[in-house]
Amino acid sequence: MTYPGRRAPTTEPDWLTLGQAAKFLGVAQSTIRKWSDQGRVPAFYTPGGHRRYRRRDLEAFLDRSGPGGSSSGPLVLVVDDDARLREYMRVNLEMEGYTVREASSADEALQAIEDQSPELVLLDVVMPGVDGWQMLQRMQELHGSIPVIMFSGQVDEHAAADAEQRGARAFVGKPFDPQQLIDRAKQLVPA
Numbered sequence: 001m002t003y004p005g006r007r008a009p010t011t012e013p014d015w016l017t018l019g020q021a022a023k024f025l026g027v028a029q030s031t032i033r034k035w036s037d038q039g040r041v042p043a044f045y046t047p048g049g050h051r052r053y054r055r056r057d058l059e060a061f062l063d064r065s066g067p068g069g070s071s072s073g074p075l076v077l078v079v080d081d082d083a084r085l086r087e088y089m090r091v092n093l094e095m096e097g098y099t100v101r102e103a104s105s106a107d108e109a110l111q112a113i114e115d116q117s118p119e120l121v122l123l124d125v126v127m128p129g130v131d132g133w134q135m136l137q138r139m140q141e142l143h144g145s146i147p148v149i150m151f152s153g154q155v156d157e158h159a160a161a162d163a164e165q166r167g168a169r170a171f172v173g174k175p176f177d178p179q180q181l182i183d184r185a186k187q188l189v190p191a
Contacts, residue, residue: 014054014055014056015053015054016052016053017050017051017052018050018051018053020053021051021053021058024053024055024058025058025061025062025091026084026087026091027088031092031178033051035061036053040061041053041057041058041061042054042057073097073098073099073191074098074189074190075098075100075116075117075118075120076093076098076099076100076120076122076185076189077103077109077112077113077118077120077121078093078100078102078103078122079102079103079104079108079121079122079123079124079132080104080124081105081127081128082124083104086102086104087102088178092178092179092181092182096182096185096186097191098185098191101116105127105129106127106131106134106138107129109121109123109139110135110142113139113142117143117146119146119147119189120146120148120149120185120188121147121148121149122149122151122185123150123151123168124150124152125150125151125152125154126153126154132150133166136148136150140167145167147169147188147189148167149168149170149171149172149181149184149185149188150163150168150170150171150172151171151176152173152174153173153175155173155174159173169188170184170187172184
């Protein structure tokens, strides 16, 4: 919860600025500002009105939203070979009430689906080895019609239509605003 009237103690050594806190969590400053406004990450204010974050509050936030956290919403599988992007997407989705599993490759993702079938898959098109299109086809053959949102940095005017034709429910071009992806996820599988 945000406490506009409280002041950060100046004797506490582990107070972080907005920029430092954003870097600590691996998100944009606008994202942590939004989370503070929504009460998800406690923020304190200096006499000049600048936000400060206590390191232990940020660590508690990561514990709540990280793997093994206390989320119990619809299961979403995020498949991308970029670990930072997976983490960024996971944190944003978990803040919206989803339970998230991550996979760095098609093989890892297919094994995760075998272990526990997700209600939604967010799947990168361009990955080493088996690409997203091949994984989508294998997933459909083995597991039926789990809703899939494809995403890629290689976008042309036919990308969305191609994704739909191959069985994906949506296509999002990279770079994307995580809120855009969350909005698409909510349309398909409300949290």
